[in-house]
Amino acid sequence: TEKYEKGLEKTRKSFSERMNELFANFRTVDEDFFDELEEVLIGADVGFDTTMEITDALRQEVKLRNAKNQGAVQEAIIEKLVEIYEKGEPEKPEINLNPDGLTIMLFVGVNGVGKTTTIGKLAHQYQAEGKKVLLAAGDTFRAGAIDQLVVWGERVGVDVVHGVPGGDPAAVVYDAVKQAKSEHADILMVDTAGRLQNKVNLMNELEKMKRIIEREVPGAPHEVLLVLDATTGQNAMIQAKQFKETTDVTGLVLTKLDGTAKGGIVLAIRNELHIPVKLVGLGEGMDDLQEFDPSEYVYGLFS
Numbered sequence: 001t002e003k004y005e006k007g008l009e010k011t012r013k014s015f016s017e018r019m020n021e022l023f024a025n026f027r028t029v030d031e032d033f034f035d036e037l038e039e040v041l042i043g044a045d046v047g048f049d050t051t052m053e054i055t056d057a058l059r060q061e062v063k064l065r066n067a068k069n070q071g072a073v074q075e076a077i078i079e080k081l082v083e084i085y086e087k088g089e090p091e092k093p094e095i096n097l098n099p100d101g102l103t104i105m106l107f108v109g110v111n112g113v114g115k116t117t118t119i120g121k122l123a124h125q126y127q128a129e130g131k132k133v134l135l136a137a138g139d140t141f142r143a144g145a146i147d148q149l150v151v152w153g154e155r156v157g158v159d160v161v162h163g164v165p166g167g168d169p170a171a172v173v174y175d176a177v178k179q180a181k182s183e184h185a186d187i188l189m190v191d192t193a194g195r196l197q198n199k200v201n202l203m204n205e206l207e208k209m210k211r212i213i214e215r216e217v218p219g220a221p222h223e224v225l226l227v228l229d230a231t232t233g234q235n236a237m238i239q240a241k242q243f244k245e246t247t248d249v250t251g252l253v254l255t256k257l258d259g260t261a262k263g264g265i266v267l268a269i270r271n272e273l274h275i276p277v278k279l280v281g282l283g284e285g286m287d288d289l290q291e292f293d294p295s296e297y298v299y300g301l302f303s
C-alpha cells in the first residue's frame with residue numbers, strides 16, 4: 001500500500017541506495033562482494049547474527065545456482081531475506097481475535113516506545129469495523145499515562161477504564177474486564193507500565209494482570225503484544241530479549257518505522273527471537289498502523 005511504502009521510505013532509500021552502489025560496482029561475486037553486502041546489512045540494523053546467516057546462505061545459493069550476473073544475485077538476495085523472515089511461520093501473522101466473544105490484548109514495552117499510541121490507533125481501526133472497544137489504563141505509574149490514554153479514548157470515541165495515578169493496575173484490569181463482560185465488548189486493550197528501573201516489580205505486576213485476565217476470561221489474553229521502537233535499533237532487540245524471558249509475548253508491534261533508515265531490525269528480531277511482527281507503526285496519526293506483511297516489506301526494500 002501507499003502508506004506502507006511511504007512509511008518505509010527512509011529504510012528503503014538508504015538500503016536500496018547502498019545496494020545499488022554495491023551493484024553499480026558489481027564485477028563478480030567474490031569475498032569482497034560479500035564483505036560489502038555484510039556492511040550494508042549491518043548498517044540497516046539487520047544484526048550481526050542474521051547478517052552472517054544471510055550471507056552464508058547466499059554463498060551457497062550463488063554457488064548452487066551458478067549465479068554470476070547481477071540480476072541472478074539480486075534475486076537470490078531477495079529470496080534469502082524473505083526466507084529468513086518467514087522460516088516456517090505463517091506468511092501473514094494476524095492478530096488473534098476470539099471468534100466467540102471478548103478478545104483481550106495486553107500491551108507491554110518500555111516507556112516511550114509507542115504503546116499508548118498503538119492502542120489508540122488500533123482502537124480506531126476496530127471501532128471503524130463496527131466492533132465495541134474498551135481500553136484499560138494499566139499504566140498507573142508514569143505521570144500522565146492515564147490522561148494520555150483518556151485523550152486517545154476521546155479522540156476515537158471509546159471508553160477508558162482507569163484508576164488514580166499510583167493505584168493498583170491489577171484492580172484497574174479487574175474493573176475493565178468486568179465492564180467489558182457486562183457491556184458485551186468485543187475487544188479490551190490493556191495499557192501497562194513500562195518503567196525499567198525496577199524490572200522485577202514490573203514483571204510481577206504484568207504477571208498479576210495476566211493472572212486476573214486468565215481467571216476472568218478463559219483463553220485470554222489472546223495477545224500479549226510487545227511494542228518496540230524501531231529507531232532504537234539493537235536496543236529494541238535487547239528489550240525484546242528481556243521481555244521474552246519473563247512474559248509470554250505472542251507478537252511484536254514495531255513502531256516508528258517511518259522515522260528510521262534502519263528497518264532491517266524487523267529481520268533481526270524475527271530471526272533471532274522467533275516472535276512474529278504483527279503490526280508496524282508508520283507515523284503518529286490515527287491511521288498510521290498496518291499489519292505487517294513480510295514479503296511486501298522485503299520487496300519494498302529493493303523497489
Ligand code: GDP
Binds near residue numbers: 109110114116256258
Ligand atoms: P508509550 O510511553 O509507550 O505509551 O509511548 P507513546 O504512545 O506515548 O509514544 C511516544 C511518542 O512516540 C509519541 O510522541 C508518539 O506520537 C510517537 N509515536 C508512536 N508511534 C509512532 C510511529 O509509528 N511513528 C512515529 N513517527 N511516531 C510514533
